[in-house]
Amino acid sequence: MAGFTSEDLLDQPEGLASPFAQSFLLHGLIVGVLFGYAYVHNMLHGSEWGANAFQQGAIQATLVSTAALPLPQDHPPTDNVLATETPSVAPALEEQKTEPLPLPDAVPIPEKQAPVKPQPKPEPKTPPQHQPPPKPQNKANYGEAAPANVPRSTAANNSANSPNAVTGGDFGARFGWYVDVIKRKVAQDWYLQEVDPSTPAGATVYVQFTVGRDGSPGTVSLATPSSSASLNSSCLHAVQRVDTFGPLPAGYNESNLNVLYHCTYPGAR
């Protein structure tokens, strides 16, 4: 013991660096082993979480709709509409907040008063009124007519052998009086006031029609129109106004009579 004393032992510097390094190394190794194990384990079994590894390879068929299938349903509907397999989450109760009491010496801040808009006075409801009927048109659109076109003079035919019309066939020769009737009746119904006054005097339109056995005119048409549309239409109207010329003469045996009638405008008066 002479060589080592307690002081010598205590005074001798202890080497701590090596143990510390080994400790760190050991701990680091442990941590590394733990992480390494976890990593390796995760790599091997990570995809098996919650999965049924034994069902792999089975065929799954999902019905899009079962309504059209006449098959019993797996889950018959329950009559109770409130019963459900997936109850909804009850709504959270609203947290009750307590208003902090105002300090005893607190002066209340006057709230800003919004200007009050004057409310429109509700109008008293009036009973539904009858819509007045439209004012009747008490204005007559009328006026004095031009002097009537009434025959007041005679047109004597002095030569005994000149009928007023010469005909295709011998109708005019045998029944000149009937030709006169046709001429007169259409002339009476020809209204000169229908003709445009700018129509030149002497303008002539030829109208063609037939007279049936009962005397009624038919198939009225323009044979040769004049240059004045109003003269054309007035002559057509004149024939159309005639209801009948009277029955065709008994001595005429055909079914009807063809007439070519001309209206010659005498000029504006």
Add this chain to the structure above:
Amino acid sequence: MKAANEGARSGYRCNRGAFLSFKLKKAQGMRAFKGISLPHSRSIFFILLLLSLEWQAGAQDWVRTGTNLGAARIRLAAADFNPSSGDPQTPALKTTFDTTLYSDLNNAGIFDMVSKSMAPPVTPASPQQMNLAAWAAAPANAAMVAFGSFAVNGGQIAVYGWLFDAKNPESPQILGKQYNEAASQDNARLIAHRFADEIITRLGGGIPGIAETHIYFVAARGGNKEIWQMDYDGQGQHAVTHLGTISLSPRVSPSNDRIAFASLGKQGWSIRMFSLVLGRPVSFNSPVGNTLSPAWSSDGAKLAFSAARNGDPEIFTSDASGGNLKQITTFKGPDVSPTWNPKTNAQIAWCSGRTGLPQIYMMDSDGTSVQRLTDGGYATSPSWSPNGQFVAFAWNRKYGPGAPGGQDIYIMDIASKRWTQLTHDEGRQDFPSWSPDGRHIVFQREKGGASEIWTMLSDGTEQHRLTQGGNSMPNWSWK
């Protein structure tokens, strides 16, 4: 006209030429027909048949005529009929016949009658005795001649009448008629009316004459106002009703067998019906309240009238017995005097006082499409013309104290609303009524305190009086 005639003649030659050429071709075809085989002959025959049919279809005659100066009246001579019997009644009856025939033709409004003084002195009894050249020459210048023979044999009138075209010696006859009736003045007039109507129908373009029509009117000759009847020329006036009260507004039915009129009774004014066949009143279900101014539709199925069921006169329609009542106006103010459009029975013109003074309005027969026709003055008593073209009415255009003019008869063209004044400065006219031929209007004229029935042509000419002694409200029969 000359040019037209020449043109027409050339057309005639053309037609004849075509006809001759066709005959020639037909003959050639027949010659060729003999030498050809059967199938060919069938086809040629078929073609010929077609040609023949075509020729037949175009066989109607052609007439070329026209106008440029309006319509002239027909120059017509009515010769005195030749007395062809020695019966002592003959002269008197023949005079009645001749006078009536001339008067009827003169009244027709479509003839320029040859004065008897201008007629040749001979009175032809038959076509063989007729010298047309004498009638066609001056001074008669007749275009047509009516003549014949008049005989009384064994209490029977025998009349042979002819109408000849004096300008057409080759084929002069237009009409030939024979009449036999018991010898009496009335029958002499009746035969003359019938012969005149035949002539008017033939030369007037198919519109029947009015010589056999009647006029119904109100006469106050016995203290009461009764319905009377007369011929269209004022002859044969006699009372129809004898009710001993006041009867107004007679309207004869289109079938001429009933008269509807307004009559004053214990319940006020009501429509009453009188049968001309039975000669007594017949039932009519007149509405409650004052009911006035009946009007027949032209088919005789309906009546329109004015009834004041609630105090305000409105227009109603009903059937001929008064059933099926329908109110068609609801205007404030009186609505009276309806008249149907006889052409269609689809419209009614009437007199309304909704704006004060009465005016003429027009509406559809169900009360729609109301139009006002007059605009001012005082317009009453509308009457629709038989062809539906005109409404005649009484109108005081400048109504008021001291206003010029008086109440006159006017007609208005419904299509153009143009009116024409027919009477001038001859007292106060009212109640126009159209004749069935549309060429005449009968009306009431008040002049010098007396009210009488007058007639005129529908252009206002040839006015003459028909009655004497307080008569009013005429209505012309339908036929």
